[in-house]
Amino acid sequence: xxxxxxxxxxxxxxxxxxxxxxxxxxxxxxxxxxxxxxxxxxxxxxxxxxxxxxxxxxxxxxxxxxxxxxxxxxxxxxxxxxxxxxxxxxxxxxxxxxxxxxxxxxxxxxxxxxxxxxxxxxxxxxxxxxxxxxxxxxxxxxxxxxxxxxxxxxxxxxxxxxxxxxxxxxxxxxxxxxxxxxxxxxxxxxxxxxxxxxxxxxxxxxxxxxxxxxxxxxxxxxxxxxxxxxxxxxxxxxxxxxxxxxxxxxxxxxxxxxxxxxxxxxxxxxxxxxxxxxxxxxxxxxxxxxxxxxxxxxxxxxxxxxxxxxxxxxxxxxxxxxxxxxxxxxxxxxxxxxxxxxxxxxxxxxxxxxxxxxxxxxxxxxxxxxxxxxxxxxxxxxxxxxxxxxxxxxxxxxxxxxxxxxxxxxxxxxxxxxxxxxxxxx
Amino acid sequence: xxxxxxxxxxxxxxxxxxxxxxxxxxxxxxxxxxxxxxxxxxxxxxxxxxxxxxxxxxxxxxxxxxxxxxxxxxxxxxxxxxxxxxxxxxx
Ligand SMILES: Cc1ncc(COP(=O)(O)O)c(C=O)c1O
Ligand SMILES: [Zn+2]
Numbered sequence: 001x002x003x004x005x006x007x008x009x010x011x012x013x014x015x016x017x018x019x020x021x022x023x024x025x026x027x028x029x030x031x032x033x034x035x036x037x038x039x040x041x042x043x044x045x046x047x048x049x050x051x052x053x054x055x056x057x058x059x060x061x062x063x064x065x066x067x068x069x070x071x072x073x074x075x076x077x078x079x080x081x082x083x084x085x086x087x088x089x090x091x092x093x094x095x096x097x098x099x100x101x102x103x104x105x106x107x108x109x110x111x112x113x114x115x116x117x118x119x120x121x122x123x124x125x126x127x128x129x130x131x132x133x134x135x136x137x138x139x140x141x142x143x144x145x146x147x148x149x150x151x152x153x154x155x156x157x158x159x160x161x162x163x164x165x166x167x168x169x170x171x172x173x174x175x176x177x178x179x180x181x182x183x184x185x186x187x188x189x190x191x192x193x194x195x196x197x198x199x200x201x202x203x204x205x206x207x208x209x210x211x212x213x214x215x216x217x218x219x220x221x222x223x224x225x226x227x228x229x230x231x232x233x234x235x236x237x238x239x240x241x242x243x244x245x246x247x248x249x250x251x252x253x254x255x256x257x258x259x260x261x262x263x264x265x266x267x268x269x270x271x272x273x274x275x276x277x278x279x280x281x282x283x284x285x286x287x288x289x290x291x292x293x294x295x296x297x298x299x300x301x302x303x304x305x306x307x308x309x310x311x312x313x314x315x316x317x318x319x320x321x322x323x324x325x326x327x328x329x330x331x332x333x334x335x336x337x338x339x340x341x342x343x344x345x346x347x348x349x350x351x352x353x354x355x356x357x358x359x360x361x362x363x364x365x366x367x368x369x370x371x372x373x374x375x376x377x378x379x380x381x382x383x384x385x386x387x388x389x390x391x392x393x394x395x396x397x398x399x400x401x402x403x404x405x406x407x408x409x410x411x412x413x414x415x416x417x418x419x420x421x422x423x424x425x426x
Numbered sequence: 427x428x429x430x431x432x433x434x435x436x437x438x439x440x441x442x443x444x445x446x447x448x449x450x451x452x453x454x455x456x457x458x459x460x461x462x463x464x465x466x467x468x469x470x471x472x473x474x475x476x477x478x479x480x481x482x483x484x485x486x487x488x489x490x491x492x493x494x495x496x497x498x499x500x501x502x503x504x505x506x507x508x509x510x511x512x513x514x515x516x517x
Contacts (some may be wrong), residue, residue, distance in 0.1 A: 011482070023512040025436045027471065028482035187511055188488070194435040286481075289493050303491065305513035308481060 002066045003040055007031040007207050010309075018064070020124055020199060021207040030306070032209045033064040046226060046257055049218075051398075056215040058110055062251055063215070064208045070122045071144045074104050074116025076215050077306045080223035080371075083090055085339035090359060094369040096229060097336075098220050100376070101344050105311045106140045106143050106167065106300075107377035108136035109216060109241060114214035117201035118144045126199035127151060132189035133166030133202075134182050134237065136376055137399045141201060142171035153198060155185050160297060163380035183303040186238075188267035202238075210306075217248025220371055221258050228252075229371035230265040231319070235347045236267040236276045236298035239306030241375065246313040264319040267310050267363070268354030270294035270346070271323040276307045278322035285311045294348035295326045295384050298376055320363050324354060331390060332356065332380060343378035346422060351375070431461055434510055440465045454485060455498040457508055467501040472510070482513045 007016040011029025014074045022031055044061045052058035056076025079102060083095045092218035100109040112136070121129050129154035131141045138154035145152035152173035156165070157180060160293045168175055178185045184201075193203040201209045221228055228249050234242045246265050252258045267279045272294030275287045292300035304310070315320060324332065333349035336342050344352075355372050378385070395401040428448040433441050441447070449460040455477070462469040474480050477498065485492045486509040492500050502508060 021436075023436050023482065026437065028436065028480055030482065030511045183491075184489070187484075189510055190434070289491055291494075303484070303513075305482070 001132035002064075003035045003037075003061060003065070004064050005034040005036050005155065008034045018066075018124075018208075020126070020204040022204050033207050033211050035062070040255060042257055045154040046222075046255075049222065051107075056115060056212070057220075059218045061121075062211075062218070062248075064211050065119050069115065069119050070346060071118035071148050072111060075111035075115050076103065078103050078221060081340065081342075083372075088338070089335070089339055090356060090366075092359060092366045092370060094367075096220075096224070096369070096371045097342060097374055098216065098342060098371055099374050099376065100216065101342060101348065101374055106136070106139040106142065108382070109213070109373075109375040110140040111351055112207045112215045113137075113212040113240065114144050114201060116139040117141075117199070117205045117209040120149065121199040121201070122148065122184075123151065124199070124205075126196040126197075128153060128196075128232045129205075130154060130180075130189070130192070130198045130200045131202050132156075132182070132186040132200070133379070134300060135160045135167070136298055137202065138168040138173075138175070139171075139380075141166065141190050142168040142173040142175075145173065146171045155189055155192075156181050157297075160356050161381045161383050164298075164329050165378055169332055170295070180340050183289070184304075186301075191303075202239050205268075208242050209311075211242055211252055213244035214248035214251070216241060216373065217245035220245070221249065221252050224369075224371075226252075228258055228261050230244050230261065230368040231264050231266065231358075231370045232373065233266045233268055233351055233358065233364075233370070234376055235299050236269050236307070236310050236321075236349045236374040237301040237304065238253045238279060238283055239276065239304045239308075239310040241373070242267055243306065243309040243313045245373070246317060263317060265313055265317045266319040266354070266358060267321040268351040269321070270296040270299060270329065270350050272296075272324045273300045273302055274321075274323040275302060276304060277321035277323045279307065279311050280314055281361060285315075289375065292330075296329055296350050297381075298347045299350065320358065322357045322363075323360075324350045324357070328353040328357075330384060333385060334388070336374070337378070342374060344374050344377050345376040345381040346384055347376045348374040348378070349384075397406075418423050429457055429502050429504065430507050431457060433461075433487060434512055437468070437471060437510065440467050440471070450501055450508070451504045453496075453498065454487065454492055454500045454502060454508065457502050458485070458498075459512075461486065484513050485509070485513045486511060494513040 009024035054077040128151040158177040273292035289303040329349035332353035
């Protein structure tokens, strides 16, 4: 059974039936799925959710599908980890890592949106899916469509990390590398969606696709024992996940599954692509587009269409925005690895670095609960740490050679910080 | 030669399916004005109020977003391509 009523324009309120459309024909505003929340009362409960398997579909009552899930039966329900080591380093009392670097099968938050989009593409009768991607989305679309038996067309900027390119190609999709940045790819895709009858997941399936991102927020709340963290720090690229986490929190509050607690939400961006953070700082809700220049390629979107909604959610919640330089991003990647054993990609480095700056500037109090949203995996972006990590010498397989190695190394051999020292925050 | 203006799918109900029209050169404001005069209802789709585009309407001159240029005052020459593109998000 589904609680979906249809689609509705977020700007002017015009209603539409469920189909592959993403913008309002009256005002170009984005369309959003509308649910019958009243009908959920008493039916969608902690018990009904907890009775389902531990994957993102345990929240299916709050997702826009009509039949059974067709993809992502093992996606989601990633670890929410209490980060005691990082708490000590940062001098904070209660810090959690929501770790989508462990999201199956392609190791990023995108499994959430793609599981819903693929299911919806099948429900709507499409045989080909596609996407415009900074890498992670393409990986996920390629993998899920292979399993579902759909044809896939993935479009990416020409200069992505090798791990992101191979991480799609291995699943056998059609891939096109576009000469330009993500915003050029995205614009082309909107024209392709116009012309070809494909389900471009982040274009004409966008109203359904974006809803999948709510599961990140549902899981955080459930894993905290049906409670919201006081502070949630989240990366922003196109602006999908942040407003959807916020929406998830609000839905849980309105269904009575968590108590209202004024959870604040914060946007993290790379300094080399920070149009949303810049707008938050300036008190504007209009986003000025930028030409991205950062190692955080997965979040290098200079013209974020949903940036307005990020600013809105951040403001309404009482949160803020912060950015991080490339050097701060790499330091934070290393810090997370060396304290919590999690290797994230630059998007995660950006989010942790921004969190540290928000703590140090006093925006986030040290004695309140903090959730850092880690949305991607470092194994896909080895390039960004390659120069930082000195390749160790090789030695003969002889004990005396090893002894000589140890005495040459001194105490450093036992330490964790070979290579450049970590900048430990104040 | 003239200026080519590309109309995206969501606006083609207003244009009887026409996906491209030609207008005289000028600036972006004048070019869009021309499009609005030609098709009933277009004005409301593109502009929030006179001189201010709707938040979800992006205009490109050749391959550049006009917000990187001079916005509505950007000069458009004969042979240029103007595209109206609904904003979309991605990842
Ligand atoms: C790893 C990772 N984190 C975060 C994001 C942020 O995405 P958005 O703001 O578009 O939801 C992306 C988008 O591509 C991503 O790949
Ligand atoms: Zn509308």
